[in-house]
Amino acid sequence: PQAPAKPGRLNGMRVLISAGPTYEDLDPVRYVGNRSSGKMGYALAAAAARQGAQVVLVSGPVQLPTPAGVQRIDVRSAAQMREAVLSALPADIYIGAAAVADYTPRQVSPQKLKKTAGTQTLTLELVRTADILAEVAVQEQALKLVVGFAAETHDVEKYARGKLADKHLDLIIANQVGIAGNGFESDQNAAIAYWDGGQREFPGTAKTQLAEQLLDLIAERLDA
Ligand code: CTP
Ligand code: CA
Numbered sequence: 001p002q003a004p005a006k007p008g009r010l011n012g013m014r015v016l017i018s019a020g021p022t023y024e025d026l027d028p029v030r031y032v033g034n035r036s037s038g039k040m041g042y043a044l045a046a047a048a049a050r051q052g053a054q055v056v057l058v059s060g061p062v063q064l065p066t067p068a069g070v071q072r073i074d075v076r077s078a079a080q081m082r083e084a085v086l087s088a089l090p091a092d093i094y095i096g097a098a099a100v101a102d103y104t105p106r107q108v109s110p111q112k113l114k115k116t117a118g119t120q121t122l123t124l125e126l127v128r129t130a131d132i133l134a135e136v137a138v139q140e141q142a143l144k145l146v147v148g149f150a151a152e153t154h155d156v157e158k159y160a161r162g163k164l165a166d167k168h169l170d171l172i173i174a175n176q177v178g179i180a181g182n183g184f185e186s187d188q189n190a191a192i193a194y195w196d197g198g199q200r201e202f203p204g205t206a207k208t209q210l211a212e213q214l215l216d217l218i219a220e221r222l223d224a
Contacts, residue, residue, distance in 0.1 A: 010051040013053045014091045016085065016093070017045050017097055018057075018096050019059050020037075020041060021038070022034075022075070022076065022101045023060065025076075025108045026108065027110075028110070032126075033101075034101065038059060038060065038062030039186075039207045040189060041095070041098060044215065045070045046068065046070065047208075051215060059075065059098075060081060079130075081132060082130050085136060092142070094140070094145075096132065101129055102128065103126035104126060104127060105124060105127075106127050137167055138168055145171065145221060146170050147171045149173050149175070150163050150173070160192070171218065174193070189205070191214070
């Protein structure tokens, strides 16, 4: 078992965190979104601030109060999140906790899309978004630690370790989504962290509690 985090463990560190979903607009009244609540990223931001860090939180649309002592920047789309994250650098630690849309509509209609008479289907054309986490990890020389999340429904370790390597991360936190009472929209979460040469399992607990435990691991990996 880990010792509880000592207050001030991240004293003076600049910690940049992305959280929440992104919304990709189709027209003035519709968007493509996802079920991220933002709770995990917000809990990490709150916990990092309690540990003495200077925290910047880039947040997609969520229904959560700003944690005490945290500077929050609100965004909507993946493209806006990328701009805000890159503008907030440099940082000592980047934690990509946001559920960033992988695809966005090729074009946003300035007018409300109307049903087409006589057609029963609609095909949306989507294009890939930029991978913010991978971009931050290769660009930012000042970063001491880059942490990603991996939301997986199956083959968790295989996919999580693949992302750890492909995106040049120091640490990845995987959670199995789609299990009742776990992950997206829930107050609870279980996770497994992977790094080069190690792993640690975090049994299901409140996201606030998990955030404290993850920050302990982050502080350990900083020292490693
Ligand atoms: N991520 C990001 N920018 C994107 C997509 C993902 O910064 N455009 C980040 C997420 O914030 C997360 C990590 O990459 O920290 C992994 O996200 P995930 O959706 O699990 O993986 P992907 O690489 O997008 O692959 P896939 O969705 O196909 O599993
Ligand atoms: Ca994805």
